[in-house]
Amino acid sequence: MSAAAEKAMAYDNKGILGTLGREGLLQIILVANTALMLFPVVIMIFSGFKSNMEIFNQPFAIPDFTNLTNYVKVWTQTNFARYLFNSVFVTGLSIGLILVLGTMAAYAIARYEFFGSNIILLFFLAGLTLPLKLAIIPLFILFRDMGILNTYWALIAVYVAMGLPSTVFIMTSFIRTLPRELEDAARMDGASELRIMVSVLLPLCRPALVISAIHNLVPIWNDFFFPLVFIQNDALKTLPQGLTSFMGEYTTDWGVMFAGLTLAAAPITIVYIILSKQFINGMTSGALK
């Protein structure tokens, strides 16, 4: 074969991008990314079914899924159920308050023209740029003086403050996209401002509410820092903080630990899956005209 023919063949070789196309390449990257992301989760779930010995001998082996000793131990011999309740209570109440307060603030900012409405929006947005952890000492002193240290309310107050800026921001921009004539129509129909918000606006805001909820749910559920500082009472600890007590000074039952982690991750994963479905439905069905 001549050098020229070889060169021509080299040009015929289209390369990965040429063979798979842009979409194909994207798929490969996404699949690889998914595998990379899921790998630790899978190991966590597997390890929940293994004893300490098995984990150290065959870390990647597929376990016997009928062996539920670790799960039974988590439920019966630790404070797990209590931590789970605390987490659900604190997270649920925080998200609820964030959505209610955030939507009300956003509705007022988006729809009523009053002096300083923009300043209030900017004030909320400033909260996005503020790392709350920097304020931990003043917060500690404040909560101590208010007497809510070592209670749920310390956590809920911080989480609501943390969640409001992004929620107000998301909801304000969303409400501004809704046609004003809808509210005018409801006003002509005799609806009070509260009724307009509840019966007309909220159902239309569902996609944005879901975005805000997802956006806040994961960081609050996973938060370790604030419970660590504010909560000393074992009965009030949330899951991330409570699970650390499974780690002993000299020995740790890794199997029980992973079983606990799996159980801790399960609710949030399920909620996330349900909400993202809702979110996609909302995106496609909210069309007005």
Added chain:
Amino acid sequence: MARLTLRNVKKRFKETEVLHGIDLEIRDREFVVFVGPSGCGKSTLLRLIAGLDPITEGSFHLNERMMNDVAPSKRGIAMVFQSYALYPHMDVYENMAFGVRLMGLPKEEIESRISEAARMLKMEELLKRKPRELSGGQRQRVAIGRALVRKPEVFLLDEPLSNLDAALRSEVRLEIAKLHREIGGTMIYVTHDQIEAMTLADKIVVMNNGRVEQVGSPRQLFEKPANSFVGTFIGSPKMTLVDVSRSGNRLGIADGGSVPLDELPDKTPHLKLGVRPDALTVKREAEDGFTASVVYTEYLGDDSYVYARLADGTLVAIRTHPNDIFEPDEAVRINLNGSPVHFFDAESGQRLEPSAVAAH
């Protein structure tokens, strides 16, 4: 009974005044159309009457009762919005029931009102559908139905036909006229389309720049426009305004020919002559008349419209026989054919009444 009285109504948004003192009297069962170019304040005025925006100054009375500070739902007024503003998450029945439920009516009354409205608007089979499953015309009917079930004394309609295609528009226009005859309430209708105004109205309110230019029946507005704005706004193709100078019984354009008239306004040497397309003739060869050059001819089947440019640059429309086709750039003479023409003051644009000119 619904009589509306507006006295010196003004509206300011911060510093800008958009309505400069509106005085208006609307009688019971009247079909009133607010018409004007976009931005003239007609929708704003409608929103003031609805109570959706507060009146800055002046007063609005409904049946002798001051309404300035009464909540929209307590005024006995219903409104159909331009975008229909149907609640997207409720079906047709719920859309109509929302308002009447808030009125606190008993259940049977609500149901009978809705079924009556549905029958009247021929949408019984749509009651369980969501707005997104309806066509434009159906949504329009739901919006009207929602207003209807509240049994208001006054209906406000804000450009209700502007989102429909041309064929549907004339159909719904007829339906609205029929509806007004059947239910007999007072209707106020906002549009920028003078044909809708002419065909529907008992009384037209022509607005421009936040002022009422003229109030009158379609015929009054067409035959006796109060000023050059109303003259050019009502009628299609629109009236041409020609700046002319008077000499004896003739009106002329400098270096552009002149036309004789039997009746002229007194004493004014300069004025605006308003002529509609059917008051003019166009001829290739004539001794008299304005000189002009043809721009193009519009053939419409029944008629043709010749557009020609006068010596001073004014574009004038002339209605001709459909077989009279003039070529672009043809030199022609334009004359009056004896149909009524209008005279307006050269500066203020106000109507001038003509009187017979003494023979010279």
